[in-house]
Amino acid sequence: MLKILEYKLFSSQQLVLIIEEMTVEQGTFIHVIGANSLGKTLFLKSLCGQYKNFKGKLLYRKKRLSDSNVLMIGGSLPVVENMSFLDNIQIPLGKINTIQRNRLIEMATILGVVDMLNTEMIYSSRSERMLMYLIRASLISPNILLIDDFDTLFDEERYDKVCQFIQYCLKSGMMVITTGKFAIDNVPNYLISKGEMKIT
Numbered sequence: 001m002l003k004i005l006e007y008k009l010f011s012s013q014q015l016v017l018i019i020e021e022m023t024v025e026q027g028t029f030i031h032v033i034g035a036n037s038l039g040k041t042l043f044l045k046s047l048c049g050q051y052k053n054f055k056g057k058l059l060y061r062k063k064r065l066s067d068s069n070v071l072m073i074g075g076s077l078p079v080v081e082n083m084s085f086l087d088n089i090q091i092p093l094g095k096i097n098t099i100q101r102n103r104l105i106e107m108a109t110i111l112g113v114v115d116m117l118n119t120e121m122i123y124s125s126r127s128e129r130m131l132m133y134l135i136r137a138s139l140i141s142p143n144i145l146l147i148d149d150f151d152t153l154f155d156e157e158r159y160d161k162v163c164q165f166i167q168y169c170l171k172s173g174m175m176v177i178t179t180g181k182f183a184i185d186n187v188p189n190y191l192i193s194k195g196e197m198k199i200t
Contacts, residue, residue, distance in 0.1 A: 001025055002047075002065070002144060002175060007056030009039050009046060017043060019056070019197050026143075029166055029176045031150065031184045033200075034192035040179040041074070043192075044146040047177070048072040060143065071137050074148025077129040081122035085113065088121055089136045100139050107135045110165050112158070127154050134165060144175045151180030 002024040009017040016039040024030055032040050045051035047058065049067035058065035079088050089104065090096055096104065108114045111131050121129070130153050137145055154162055166176050183189040189200045 001061060003057070003059040003062075005057040005059070007054060007058070009042055009054045011039065011042060011053070016195060017192060017197060018195055022197070024175055024177065026175055027170045027173050028188075029170055029178075030188045030190060032177065032179045032190045032192065032197065033181060033183055035181065038192045040192060041148050043197075044072055044074070044148055044177065044179060047144065048146055069143040070146065071140060071142035071144070072146040072148065073130065073133045073137060074146070077126060077133060079121040079124065079129055079132065082120060084118050084120055085124070085128075085132055086117040088132055089139070092136070093139060096139065104135060104139060107138050107165065107168075110168060111135065111161050127158060130154070131158070131162075134162065138165070138169055141172065141174065143173075144177065145169065147176070147178040149180060150178035151182050151184065 004019050004022040007017070007019040007022075008015060032043065034040055042051050042053075046054045047065065048070040050072065060066070060069050080091065083091075086104075093100070105114065108117060111134065113128070113131050113135075116128065121132070124132075134147075151159075169176060178184075183200065190197050191200050
């Protein structure tokens with residue numbers, strides 16, 4: 001369980017977001033929405049330790065939230081272009097075992113990219129790179145997965161497959177927090193407005 005208490009997020013010296021108290025249960029998917037420049041990305045970065053200009057408590061299972069519990073996907077999504085989709089997945093993992101390989105194939109099947117595994121990444125789209133990062137994240141298996149700009153990354157067909165992928169991750173107890181401009185159906189949506197975050 002993630003608990004956020006007396007949280008104040010700043011951009012430079014300006015206060016952009018206040019959360020008095022918020023709880024996110026394990027195995028839950030929530031989506032944070034709002035216009036640009038309201039602090040959505042900075043909020044995610046503060047959860048994974050990439051942004052420190054905030055006050056308050058971030059607790060995971062009643063202890064201070066550790067960077068090692070959290071993985072964020074977003075931004076430039078770098079890849080080694082002359083290496084395959086599969087090799088790029090494995091780079092930070094080293095040699096993967098049979099269980100991990102089976103899971104990798106299962107994730108690639110859910111996301112519809114099995115045929116791409118041996119293709120070099122030089123011609124990959126941003127959407128395809130994101131799929132590669134998602135498979136890698138499922139193998140790393142963080143307690144909390146953060147995905148920035150979620151609703152702009154995929155076409156309708158891929159979006160549905162990514163939602164299936166997220167449901168699979170939730171079954172293992174992973175918590176998923178995404179951001180975007182638009183609400184997602186059948187998911188708790190939290191709106192950032194007037195410096196506060198409230199469920200819609």
